Amino acid sequence: MKILTIVLLAANLLVVRAGVLGDIADALHKDIYKVVKTSVFTAQEVIGLPLKLDDIKFFYFNKHNRGQERVLKPLEPKExxxxxxxxxxxxxGWFHTKKNNPWYGGLTDGLLSMYPDATIVQVDWEKGSTQEYSFAAFSTQSVGKMIAELIKRLVEDYKVPISKFTCIGHSLGGQMCGWTGKYVKKLMKKELPRIIALDPAGPLFWLRPDAKRLNKNDAEVVEVIHTDGGTLGMFDPCGTIDFYPNGGSNQPGCLRVYPEQMLKNIELMYCSHGRACEILIEAIRTVGSFPARKCNNMEDMKDKNCHGTEMVLGDLETKEEGIYTFETNSESPFSTGLLF
Structure with missing residues (x-):
């Protein structure tokens, strides 16, 4: 009886969280109740149609075509x-496409400035991301698998070292990076070097086992930036290193929003959720801009009682582990001061 009560409370919590999200009430509230009801009581999930390779578009950028995208053919990725x-x-993530994505451009520029010889591949899964949330969430597995198959092709047929690859995803894209890492292990018996998950999606993933959501075993390094934890994003640690700007939720400058507000302005809903992307872009552009303190545990992080080792967000070579926190400004520039 006690276990059933806990399960019901967890299910109700998801429904309440979904209901608070206003504009996505139709896409989340109904769907989450349906998914939670089936997954909690029958261990099943909503099943949609997996996306096919033709449904996914890949565009690449490098120092030779920095301002002009080029199409990548996943079956012949010779470029x-x-x-x-x-x-x-x-x-x-969800609701976004390559065309209306607010962070692809800034992060692509930042990465090419940091790594002039790099190639940036922008994934466009519009056919899945514009569906109702539950079906978009279902698509994360098939898209992650197709990216892993592309990596496998590059490693085995084109002799590209596995050490070159990094997956960076926001929201549902963060969960896709997790699936990519899982399938790289399954298909190749190798490990993806690094995943950077930007406020990885929480709804429909909170109650999943590690095998079906982003977790610290999906790559050698799984770096997670939590900015809307407990609402649109995951709050619990799910990486080898987890950053919690301003405590990991309700970011400064972002209003606490209510359903009637979200119906009028969907951007309000994404303010904290999207802040992870803005922070990473700024961290890459300005080295040392976000010094963070290590926390012994989540309780210390919540209590702002973190006095451990200091490191900076934006070091894409780090293999440090643990929970880190730092404070930011309420608007860009978000950095409160340089470490160096």
């Missing part, structure tokens, strides 16, 4: 075979 530097896959 990436000659990359001297790192290869970054960028994956957007």
């Amino acid at each position: 990436l075979a000659h990359t001297d530097g790192k290869i970054f896959f960028l994956i957007h």
